[in-house]
Amino acid sequence: MATITDFQVPIEQFALADTFARIPDLYVEIERFAAQESASAIPFVWVTSDDFEAFEAALSDDPSVDSYTALAEFDDERFYRMNWVDEVELVVHLLLEEEGAITQARSNGDTWSLQVMFPDHDSLSRTYEFCEENGLALTVDSIYRLDNEDKTQFGLTESQYRTLAEAKDMGYYDVPREATMSELADSLDVSHQALSERLRRAHGNLVDRALSASNAKQEERGERQSVRKPD
Structure with a gap:
């Protein structure tokens, strides 16, 4: 696991x-x-x-x-x-x-x-x-x-996580790509449309987490700068 x-x-x-x-x-x-x-x-x-x-x-x-x-x-x-x-x-x-x-x-x-x-x-x-x-x-x-609960700590469902993991393994995210959307869909035994929707949702969840992390980073940096300001 x-x-x-x-x-x-x-x-x-x-x-x-x-x-x-x-x-x-x-x-x-x-x-x-x-x-x-x-x-x-x-x-x-x-x-x-x-x-x-x-x-x-x-x-x-x-x-x-x-x-x-x-x-x-x-x-x-x-x-x-x-x-x-x-x-x-x-x-x-x-x-x-x-x-x-x-x-x-x-x-x-x-x-x-x-x-x-x-x-x-x-x-x-x-x-x-x-x-x-x-x-x-x-x-x-x-x-x-990671277990079989509906969500992982990345905000992904289990099926979304498996899809992203398979996409990474097959080289879907490589530049240039080593696998097409159709090849990935065949590997996961899902339709092209179902795969496209699953990827969009997964990417959306990851973007939400990334933006939250970015906001936290900016807040942390702002706090460090405020500490350095003289009275």
Whole structure:
């Protein structure tokens, strides 16, 4: 049964530690990873900063980053595609060896907070052993198991979750896509129309959760800024 785990990793044992050390008031949230067969993972990252020139200068010197490309900019946020060096082993282990899905990954410089969906509890156990063997300090905050209740903690029904999981496995979300809507429908033994409606509802639920998380992030950042303001 699939298992969801929230855990933390020290900033210096994951990625961007040098960048966080140099840039104050930095917030990083990874939207998704693209796993590569060459045992590497490419993160797509939202960054909130007051000084992107300084941020990119720090990023260029960060030993955990091989290269980066700015893809979009909105007010005080930018969207980046980054190539992390092979030493960021935990992500590679999660994505390629345990077939996990990193559903959340964010940091404001203290630790990296990750939420990972494992295909089963054994995968979680192996990941914990991997961290111990490689000297990684993984702190588990919570563990959930998906069951047959109507809703999961992602706001998805069980059928929506299974559909998204199958779509991910078949490469429906890859760029370019490795599976068509018709192929996905055949695999799930549902009609094209039923699949389209299920995906729309699932995506809508995930967007609702993402917007709620984004609002919480903005509120947290506003609170940090208010604390720094002089009387």
